[in-house]
Amino acid sequence: MADTFHFDVLQNEKYGRYLVASKDLDAGELIFTDTPYSVGPKADSCPLCLGCYSPVENKMCSKCGWPVCSDECEGTAAHGDECAVFSAAKVRFQPVSDWTATAPQLDCISPLRLLLAKERDPERWQRELEVMxxxxxxxxxxxxxxxxxxxxxxxxxxxxKLGARFDKDLVQRVCGILEVNAVEVPSRGGFSVRAIYPRLAIAAHSCVPNIVHTILSDYKVNVRAAVPIKSGEILHLCYTHALSPTIVRQEYLLESKFFKCDCERCKDPTELGTHLSTLKCQKCDNGVILPINSLDSESVWKCTETKCEFKTSSAAMRKMLAVVQTEIDQMDSLEPGPQSIEQREAFLKKYKCVFHPRHALPLSVKHSLAQLYGRAAGYALDELPDLLLERKAALCRAVLAALDAIMPGQTRMRGMMLYELHAPLMFLARSEFGAGLITQEQLKDRLQDPIKCLAEAALILKREDPQCPEGIIGQIAQQSMEQLKESIESLS
Ligand SMILES: [Zn+2]
Ligand SMILES: [Zn+2]
Ligand SMILES: [Zn+2]
Ligand SMILES: [Zn+2]
Structure with missing residues (x-):
């Protein structure tokens, strides 16, 4: 397949280099593909195989003594050049006592790979990396x-002993290139690694992105339009977790990416009406708490009711969010089971009077719940009473509504939520028909909604790598849609 290029590279004071569409693009249209300059472990990674990036324990390369899981991985191209470096210098990986804890020894791997790639292809470095x-x-x-x-x-x-090949300033610069430009990508084994994509790295950030990227099995990336984009419009990627509140995104972007975002969403205390940052006031009945200036990391937060005097600081807000986030992380770290649903429903009740119902933290819990209803033990779809089917549908819709505002268009998360939504819609329609509440004609009509959900989920998710969880759901969505259409036709 010939390379697709529907972008131009421009430059300005604000973004440095950035990408714009070079033609009108449809939602879902491929804009470009990109090949990583190098792939390697993230900073603070735990010991993993330097061939396939699966966790390893006490398995080392027979030549250099660094972690690899098998003979096959020992011979991979990715490990080859560094293997020669470590072997020649007789520098081995020092055994660790806990193989699941972060191993700072591995922090040198990604920079070394970038340096070795520079040596192999100095022209590509000059063209694509030198300017980063x-x-x-x-x-x-x-x-x-x-x-x-x-x-x-x-x-x-x-x-x-690489002094004759690379000087220390260059190695520090390579660390900077990785820190600022690398993208976190899932490895085949599902573990997170980082890669440098020369074209993708040029795309500017916005907290309301208009492009999406899909990592394929060989770490190639496809970049598509999430929404229709006009020729000349800036292509925006979101460098941070889009479903987090402004104060959290701003802190991450400043700390990790060295800039202060001032996009329309960050400027608006209500986050474009999504209320992902909004708290409820504890001191009055109807007030909500918003920052006076959402771009100021030290802004005062105050109640919107004119008669209410309640105020709090950004520091207190950050502290509270961190505590609640830890509670969410703890729930996420447990094995799924019937208690996963009960704990999360209890969490939502507990914080009902603290957060606006659409706040990002309860929303992330709703996102998990939307996937757990119908899957967790004791909550299989065909066992769910109508009330819980309606609960699942409402949870999916809550996430979809937020996505429409802040991550519009054909995104992976939208595809996954539409797939989740089709099931309760289908079961509810059948249950009402079974109870004699709707006619067969009405049933056929009602089943058009789950068909639409499945069709869009399949369209979006079939672009993913067929081996990854989202790609697998994409194929299932396609099959389920065909089966559902057949079953409607068989209703005479
Ligand atoms: Zn391996
Ligand atoms: Zn080796
Ligand atoms: Zn922003
Ligand atoms: Zn108040």
Whole structure:
């Protein structure tokens, strides 16, 4: 397949280099594909195989003594060049006591791979990587600079004897390129690694993105329009978790990506009417609490009721969100079971009078619940009473409504939620028909909604790698839609 390019690269003061559409694009249209310059472990990764990135324990490469899971992985191209470096310098991975804890020794791998790739293809480096942003001055002020200097720069140059090939400034720059530009991607085994995509890295950030990217099995990436985009419009990716509140996104972007986002969503205290940041006032009946200036990380938050005096600080807000997030993370870390639903419903009740019903944190719990109803033990779809089928449908709709505002168009999450939504709609229609509440004609009519959900879910998710969970759901959605259509036709 020939490479598709429907973008131009422009440059300005605000974004540096950025991408615009070079023609009118339809929702879902492929804009470009991108091949990673290199792939490797994330910073703070636990020990993993340097061939396939699955977790390993006590299994080492027979040549260099660094973690690999099998003979096959020992021979992968990704590991080949670094294997030669470590073997020549006789630098081995030092065994660790806990193989599930982060291993700073691995922090040198991704920078080393980038350096070796530069050596292999200096022209591509010149064309695609040399121009990448590194935020060196800002990084120098951070405590991580000194840590990188010891664990990565000195380790590679002095310990691994690479001084004749790479100088220390270059190695620090490579650390900066990775920190600022790398994208987190799932490996085949489902573990998270990071990759440098030369084209994707140019796309500017917005908290309301208009493009989506799909990672394929060989780490190639397809970048598509999520919504219709006019020729000349800026292509925006979201560098952070789009379903998090502004104060959390702003902190992440400043800390990790070295810029302050001032997009329309960040500027609006109500987050474009989604209320993903809004709290309920505890001191009056109808007030809600919003920041006076959502772009100011130290803004005062106050009640919207003119008669109410309630105020709080951004620091208190951050602290409260972190505590509640920890509670959510704890629920997420448990094995799914009947208690996964009960715990989350109890969580929503507990925080009902703290958060606006559409706040990002309860919304993320609703997102999990939407997937658990119908799956968790004791809550299989055909066992769910109508009331819980309606609950599942309402949870899906709550997530979809937020997505429409902040991540519009054909996104993976929309595809997954539409797939979840089709099931309760289908079961509810059949249950009402079974109870004699609707006629056969009305049943046929009602089943058009789940068909629409499945059709769109299949359209979106079939673009994913067929081996990944979303790609598998895409194929199931397609089959379910065909079966449902057949079953409607067989109703005479
Ligand atoms: Zn492996
Ligand atoms: Zn090796
Ligand atoms: Zn923003
Ligand atoms: Zn109030």
């Amino acid at each position: 942003e590194t935020h060196t001055q800002a990084r120098e002020q951070r405590p991580t600079w000194a840590v990188d200097q010891v664990n990565i720069v000195n380790f590679l140059v002095d310990h691994c």
